[in-house]
Amino acid sequence: MKIIIVYKDDAGAQRLARELHKKLESRGASAACMGLREMTKSALWQADLVLVLGGDGTFLKTARCCATQGIPVLGVNLGTIGFLSSIEPEQLLQEVDRILNRDYRIESRMMLDVRLIRDGMEVYHGLSMNDVVIRACVSHTITIGLQIDRLFHTTYTGDGVVCATPTGSTAYSFSAGGPVLDVDLPALVITPICPQLSCSRALVVRSSARLVFELVAGHPTAFSVDGEDELPLAKGDRVEVVRSPVTAKIAEVFPVSSLDRVLRRFERLNNTRAEASNDMNILLQSCYVL
Template sequence: MQIAIVYKDDHKAYCLAQKIGDELSSRGSSSSILGFYQVAEDNCPPADLVMVLGGDGTLLKTARCYAYRGTPILGVNMGTVGFLSSIEPYQLMECLDDLLNWEFSLEERIMIEVSLKRGERELFSGLAVNDAVVRTNTSHTILLTLQVNGKHYTNYLGDGVICATPTGSTAYSYSAGGPILDAALPALVITPICPQLSGARALVVCSSKQIDLELRSDYSAFLSLDGAEDVEIQRGDRVLINQSSLVTRLVQLNNVKHSSEVAAQTIYKRGMMRVQ
């Protein structure tokens, strides 16, 4: 079995990656070890399984890079929260037998394809697991028009707009007041960021529909995917968002608590801390 190990760039994660690589070798499996800044779309070693030792940022980048291969990804939480992780570092060694014997389930998460257009010219395109965000680059509000399947829906005046997948609904969108979507739901949530009008609310639409956001302000803005890239947007530029045919395949071990349960409990605990 060939396993790729991607670790966040800190000493603890690096040491664990080396330890797991040695253990896999002793069990007759081979491994490739890459740091966060090494993994890229053109540098994804072939693998039957990818282990990600890090937080959600490391997993999101790895998922985008391996999307075209469809390789299962196991998240090992070495970040702050780790909503997308399946296990904690101390559980990894005891779970190796299950992983090598393919005794786990796979949870498919939808991804979105995002295209930035200026007239008929495509300036940028990319994949996202969590979200696509259009946000102001200044202290001024920006005006964005929203079309759903080619029909005008509303205008958003504020700091920007988030279009999140169910996976991303527990991230930036949630912080901006959006709802949490079940991970299996074929839907997208469009959440305004600091809207000027109090009546502006998040919108949930079927993921098969095309989302079209157009910048109607002179102030500059940025497009980012999963918080990892910033592409400048000018007045009249359009951001087109569609569900991708690709999915992120997350490993879920049968004897470990489901990641969505962990996410829900974490959000609940945060809310209780605020009350106290």
């Protein structure tokens, strides 16, 4: 079994990668380590599994790179929340034999095909696993028109708009007030960011819909895919979004429903915040005594 370990640019992640690499090879597996910056499609060629040591950003970049080759990706949470991770670092080394025996479930996650059209010419084409975001770069509103299946649907005026997959519905879209979608639901969610009108709400559409977002008017604006590849937009630019035939293969060591995953991650985040708040209260009390 050929396993490649991709780690984020962090000393702790590097140490874990070296330890994991040593343990995998001691079990007879073919293993290799590389930093996120070294990762290329050719470097991942013919891997049976890619282990990602990092947060959701590291995972998304790796998953997009692996998707076109059909390589499953298993996330090890070294980030803050880790919605996309399957296993925690303290569990990883204990489950090496299980991973080598392929005792995990592989889920297929929807991806988006994204194009930026300017003056009739394609200037960007990429894949998205999480979301496509169009947002103002300054503290002023912008106006974005939305077409669904070539028919005008609505106009959003505000800070921008997010178009998310079910996987990405727990990210920026959720923070902007959008709903959480089950990862198996064939749908997309379109969520306005700080809309000027209170009647502007998140919209859930079927995944087969063809969406076109056009920058009608506004101040400096940018669009990004999965939080990366940020590009400036000009008036009249069109961002076309359709469901991609390519899917991301996600390995799950401890399979849980998407709702359970969300609840567990939020519980973990709330516990972390509670601990930080308690530490701050202790510090303030100490300062007061002094």
